[in-house]
Amino acid sequence: MKAAAFHSFGPPEVLQLVDLEAPHAGPGQVRVHVKAAGVQPFDTAVRTGWQPPGASVKFPQIPGNEFAGVVDQTGEGVSGFSIGDEVLGYRILGCYAEYVVVPADQLVLKPQGMPWEEAAVLSASGQTAYTALRELEVGPGDTVLIHAAAGGVGTMAVQLAKAWGATVIGTASERNHDYLRSLGAIPVTYGDGLVARVRALAPDGVDAAFDAIGGEALHASVELVHSKNRIGTIVDHALAERLGVRGIRSQRSAARLAELVGLYVQGKLFVHVSGKYPLHQAAAAHRQVESGHVRGKIVLTIG
Ligand SMILES: NC(=O)c1ccc[n+]([C@@H]2O[C@H](COP(=O)([O-])OP(=O)(O)OC[C@H]3O[C@@H](n4cnc5c(N)ncnc54)[C@H](OP(=O)(O)O)[C@@H]3O)[C@@H](O)[C@H]2O)c1
Known part of the structure; x- marks a missing residue:
C-alpha cells in the first residue's frame, strides 16, 4: 500500500511516499480503505521526535491519528461493521496510509452525505474539545x-460550548474574527491588553477558560476566572501545574465520537477544512500546520 512515512526524525521533508505491506484485520479488528486522514500538531510533534503516550514510534513510521474510509476486511468476532460500510475513526499512529487496521470499537458509521474530508478530521480535535469542556463543566449560563x-x-470547542448552552468569547487574530462570529463566538484579539478586552466584553466575568495555545493565555485566564478548577490547558502542562489549574489530556471513545457525529447531523457542529493535500504532499501539509495559523483543519486525501 502507499503511505506517507518517515525513516528518521526531522523537518517536514523526512515525510516521504513509501510502499509498505498492507496490514490485515486480526480478531476483533476492522481494516479500512482510507479515503482521507486529518493532520494536526500531534503528528508534527511525533515527526520531530515526541513519543506519544500509549504507542512506540518505529521506523518507517506512518503518522496520523484520525481517518475516514470504507471497511474492506473484518476480523473474527467483529459484529456491527460489514464490508462496504463507510466509517470514521481513530488510532494513535498510522493513518496517512491507504489501509489502517483498528479495533472495531474505534469506529463509527459515517453519515451519508458527510464529505470524506470532513469525516476524517472530526475525531482528534472534536474529542479533545469535548474532553476539555466536560472537565471544565461548561454548560448553560456560563460565559x-x-x-x-x-x-x-x-x-x-466554540461550537460544543454553544451547543451546551454557554456564551463564548474566543481569541484569534483579526483575520479570523468573522470566522469566529460565524461559529457563534464573540471574537477578541489575543496579545497585550487581552484581559482588559475580555473584561470589556464580559463585565460580569468569565466562568471558565479553555486554553489551546499556552503561556500568556493561561496567565490571562487566571486573572479572568474566579475558580482555578475551571481553567484548563491542553498545551502547557508545566505552567498549569505552577498556576494550580488543570492540565487536560484528550480522552477518546467511539461513544464520544458518535455524539459528535450526531451534533454534525443536527447541524450544530460545522467542520471547516482550510487545506487539502494529496498523500504525496504530506510534508506540505505539515508545513502548513507548523505555521501555527491554521483555520479549522488540514486533511490528506488518499483513496
Ligand atoms: N493535550 C491533548 O490531549 C491535546 C490534544 C489535541 C491538541 N493538543 C494541542 O493543542 C494545541 C492546539 O491544537 P490545534 O489542533 O487546535 O492547533 P492549530 O489548529 O494548529 O491552531 C492554530 C490556531 O492557533 C491560533 N493562534 C496562534 N497563535 C495564537 C495566540 N498567541 N493566541 C491565540 N491563538 C493563537 C491561530 O489563530 P490566528 O491564525 O488567528 O493567529 C490558529 O487558528 C496544539 O499545541 C496541540 O498539540 C493537545
Whole structure:
C-alpha cells in the first residue's frame, strides 16, 4: 500500500511516499480503505521526535491519528461493521496510509452525505474539545473564554460550548474574527491588553477558560476566572501545574465520537477544512500546520 512515512526524525521533508505491506484485520479488528486522514500538531510533534503516550514510534513510521474510509476486511468476532460500510475513526499512529487496521470499537458509521474530508478530521480535535469542556463543566449560563478559538480544537470547542448552552468569547487574530462570529463566538484579539478586552466584553466575568495555545493565555485566564478548577490547558502542562489549574489530556471513545457525529447531523457542529493535500504532499501539509495559523483543519486525501 502507499503511505506517507518517515525513516528518521526531522523537518517536514523526512515525510516521504513509501510502499509498505498492507496490514490485515486480526480478531476483533476492522481494516479500512482510507479515503482521507486529518493532520494536526500531534503528528508534527511525533515527526520531530515526541513519543506519544500509549504507542512506540518505529521506523518507517506512518503518522496520523484520525481517518475516514470504507471497511474492506473484518476480523473474527467483529459484529456491527460489514464490508462496504463507510466509517470514521481513530488510532494513535498510522493513518496517512491507504489501509489502517483498528479495533472495531474505534469506529463509527459515517453519515451519508458527510464529505470524506470532513469525516476524517472530526475525531482528534472534536474529542479533545469535548474532553476539555466536560472537565471544565461548561454548560448553560456560563460565559467561557476559549484561547486559539480558530484552530482545529478551538473551532470544535466554540461550537460544543454553544451547543451546551454557554456564551463564548474566543481569541484569534483579526483575520479570523468573522470566522469566529460565524461559529457563534464573540471574537477578541489575543496579545497585550487581552484581559482588559475580555473584561470589556464580559463585565460580569468569565466562568471558565479553555486554553489551546499556552503561556500568556493561561496567565490571562487566571486573572479572568474566579475558580482555578475551571481553567484548563491542553498545551502547557508545566505552567498549569505552577498556576494550580488543570492540565487536560484528550480522552477518546467511539461513544464520544458518535455524539459528535450526531451534533454534525443536527447541524450544530460545522467542520471547516482550510487545506487539502494529496498523500504525496504530506510534508506540505505539515508545513502548513507548523505555521501555527491554521483555520479549522488540514486533511490528506488518499483513496
Ligand atoms: N493535550 C491533548 O490531549 C491535546 C490534544 C489535541 C491538541 N493538543 C494541542 O493543542 C494545541 C492546539 O491544537 P490545534 O489542533 O487546535 O492547533 P492549530 O489548529 O494548529 O491552531 C492554530 C490556531 O492557533 C491560533 N493562534 C496562534 N497563535 C495564537 C495566540 N498567541 N493566541 C491565540 N491563538 C493563537 C491561530 O489563530 P490566528 O491564525 O488567528 O493567529 C490558529 O487558528 C496544539 O499545541 C496541540 O498539540 C493537545
